[in-house]
Amino acid sequence: MKLTNPRGAWTLFLREVRRFLKVKMQTIVTPALTAMLYLLIFRYAMGERQVPGLEVDYFTFLVPGLAMMAMMQNAFANTSSSMIMGKVMGMHIYLLMAPLSALEVVLAFLAAAVVRAVVVAVVFLAVLSPFVDVNLLHPGIILLYGVCASIMMGGLGLIAGMWAKDFDNIAMITNFVILPLTFLSGVFYSVKQLPEFWQQVNNANPFFYLTDGFRYGFLGIGDTDPYASIAIVLFATILTMCTCWYLWAIGWRMKE
Amino acid sequence: MSALEIRDLNKIYGNGNRALHDVSLSVPKGSFFALLGPNGAGKSTLINILADTVRPSSGSVHLLEHNLFTERAWCKRRIGVVPQEVAFDPFFTPREVLAFTAGLFGCKADYGWIDELLQRLELSAHVGKNTRQLSGGMRRRLLVAQALVHKPELVILDEPTAGVDVELRRRLWEFMRELNAAGTTILLTTHYLDEAEELCDHVAIIDQGTVVTAQPMRDLMQAVASSYLWMHYDKKLSLSDADGLALAAFKPRLNDEGVCLELGKQSDGQSTFHIAYEAAVSRFGPPLDAGVRSEDLEDVFLRLTQKDSQ
Numbered sequence: 001m002k003l004t005n006p007r008g009a010w011t012l013f014l015r016e017v018r019r020f021l022k023v024k025m026q027t028i029v030t031p032a033l034t035a036m037l038y039l040l041i042f043r044y045a046m047g048e049r050q051v052p053g054l055e056v057d058y059f060t061f062l063v064p065g066l067a068m069m070a071m072m073q074n075a076f077a078n079t080s081s082s083m084i085m086g087k088v089m090g091m092h093i094y095l096l097m098a099p100l101s102a103l104e105v106v107l108a109f110l111a112a113a114v115v116r117a118v119v120v121a122v123v124f125l126a127v128l129s130p131f132v133d134v135n136l137l138h139p140g141i142i143l144l145y146g147v148c149a150s151i152m153m154g155g156l157g158l159i160a161g162m163w164a165k166d167f168d169n170i171a172m173i174t175n176f177v178i179l180p181l182t183f184l185s186g187v188f189y190s191v192k193q194l195p196e197f198w199q200q201v202n203n204a205n206p207f208f209y210l211t212d213g214f215r216y217g218f219l220g221i222g223d224t225d226p227y228a229s230i231a232i233v234l235f236a237t238i239l240t241m242c243t244c245w246y247l248w249a250i251g252w253r254m255k256e
Numbered sequence: 257m258s259a260l261e262i263r264d265l266n267k268i269y270g271n272g273n274r275a276l277h278d279v280s281l282s283v284p285k286g287s288f289f290a291l292l293g294p295n296g297a298g299k300s301t302l303i304n305i306l307a308d309t310v311r312p313s314s315g316s317v318h319l320l321e322h323n324l325f326t327e328r329a330w331c332k333r334r335i336g337v338v339p340q341e342v343a344f345d346p347f348f349t350p351r352e353v354l355a356f357t358a359g360l361f362g363c364k365a366d367y368g369w370i371d372e373l374l375q376r377l378e379l380s381a382h383v384g385k386n387t388r389q390l391s392g393g394m395r396r397r398l399l400v401a402q403a404l405v406h407k408p409e410l411v412i413l414d415e416p417t418a419g420v421d422v423e424l425r426r427r428l429w430e431f432m433r434e435l436n437a438a439g440t441t442i443l444l445t446t447h448y449l450d451e452a453e454e455l456c457d458h459v460a461i462i463d464q465g466t467v468v469t470a471q472p473m474r475d476l477m478q479a480v481a482s483s484y485l486w487m488h489y490d491k492k493l494s495l496s497d498a499d500g501l502a503l504a505a506f507k508p509r510l511n512d513e514g515v516c517l518e519l520g521k522q523s524d525g526q527s528t529f530h531i532a533y534e535a536a537v538s539r540f541g542p543p544l545d546a547g548v549r550s551e552d553l554e555d556v557f558l559r560l561t562q563k564d565s566q
Contacts (some may be wrong), residue, residue, distance in 0.1 A: 005361075008359060011359025015358075019347045048541060085346075091344070093307065099331075099332035099333050099362055100360065136490060
């Protein structure tokens with residue numbers, strides 16, 4: 001693992017950021033709007049109801065979860081769409097031909113995914129701030145969980161993009177893996193509301209810890225101890241990064 | 257000094273297809289080198305290995321005496337490749353694409369050079385357009401600009417003029433000649449053999465993954481290309497045994513219609529076309545028209561690749 005071309009890595013990062021900014025309606029406004037629609041629907045469906053086991057109303061409970069869901073989905077979309085589009089349009093060869101190490105490529109892609117995820121979350125929270133108190137009780141926890149989630153999902157998007165041969169492959173992973181895992185990560189419910197069996201299933205979902213920890217950062221409440229989960233989250237993040245680095249280094253599904 | 261030194265390069269794809277078989281080539285520094293071969297000969301595989309988009313099975317490649325496979329970053333900064341397939345980034349303008357490409361290769365974007373490239377490749381009028389709005393020919397020229405934007409020492413052009421009109425092709429070659437004269441080594445694959453013959457000072461012909469020949473263009477043409485006398489008649493000729501015997505020294509052959517007689521020089525090289533002409537006239541009478549045609553690179557290419565495939 002080495003950095004041989006920092007300017008190249010910086011350029012790739014800038015390119016990826018500018019790419020999603022060029023289509024900001026699609027990459028920033030739409031995800032924030034979608035999250036707000038969820039919030040609106042649940043707001044009126046659940047009224048002032050409290051979340052069982054947690055002393056907080058449903059509206060307040062949903063806000064950090066939806067922000068995290070938007071972050072995760074957008075981090076995944078940023079890397080996976082860039083990779084598959086590069087493959088389909090033939091642009092990926094410029095990444096292979098450029099004097100970039102695997103570490104530089106992975107860092108640039110993941111950094112851009114983090115930026116997009118953070119921008120989407122900030123826009124979402126900023127728009128909501130007149131209607132709900134957005135407290136940042138534990139900013140360090142928010143930052144740690146937000147960045148780790150974005151890196152993990154960006155990394156999974158990168159791997160999916162390397163694996164996929166066409167847009168259909170990416171849609172399959174997005175719809176059958178990413179969406180269910182993010183929807184079932186405790187965004188809309190507390191795990192305490194679930195029967196015992198489903199609590200165990202939920203505990204096996206890595207995204208659950210990300211959502212729960214992120215929510216703790218805002219509300220100071222959660223289903224798990226966020227400090228105890230940090231080790232799991234950091235381990236999963238580093239594992240994702242190392243997997244990305246290794247797969248890029250060997251040219252997995254990129255070089256014949 | 258060689259710009260590229262390729263030794264015993266092999267590539268066997270996962271499906272068992274052997275695309276390159278012990279390919280060894282030396283591309284002199286500063287040369288304009290034609291890499292020719294029929295479709296499926298292995299040219300693109302060789303170029304893709306140089307571009308690091310395909311992994312070799314075995315062998316070695318040195319760029320300016322640096323190992324391409326172990327000193328990748330150093331070598332990649334010095335190679336610019338125009339890929340065969342048109343690729344474009346649909347999010348950016350040509351100017352942005354070039355600035356990003358320069359950056360990826362570790363260079364600070366030199367907008368003076370970028371604008372010169374855009375101007376030389378006749379893209380200046382389209383700098384503000386998104387690449388989606390460019391025509392196929394424009395996108396191909398943008399690929400050429402991308403290959404040059406980091407000022408590489410070796411430029412690899414894989415079919416760069418497919419789909420580019422005649423006038424633009426001529427200007428592109430002028431530009432390449434200038435770069436070559438300034439010291440850039442150029443490796444070109446093309447199916448326009450007349451262009452390769454005119455532009456290149458060295459040539460390698462590759463067929464079925466094997467190098468058939470590799471030498472200076474002039475040496476190849478002197479060694480392999482021959483000339484022949486053609487005589488066009490207003491009647492159909494047939495070469496009887498007696499005719500064949502009388503003209504045997506000139507290796508007579510008739511075209512498919514039987515109205516055009518072709519005669520070569522004697523194998524000892526002593527005869528002239530004047531003697532061949534007189535021999536034919538005494539046999540068949542004066543022709544309607546006659547002339548001498550020298551074989552060009554296309555003839556040599558066909559002869560070498562057909563012989564190889566037989």
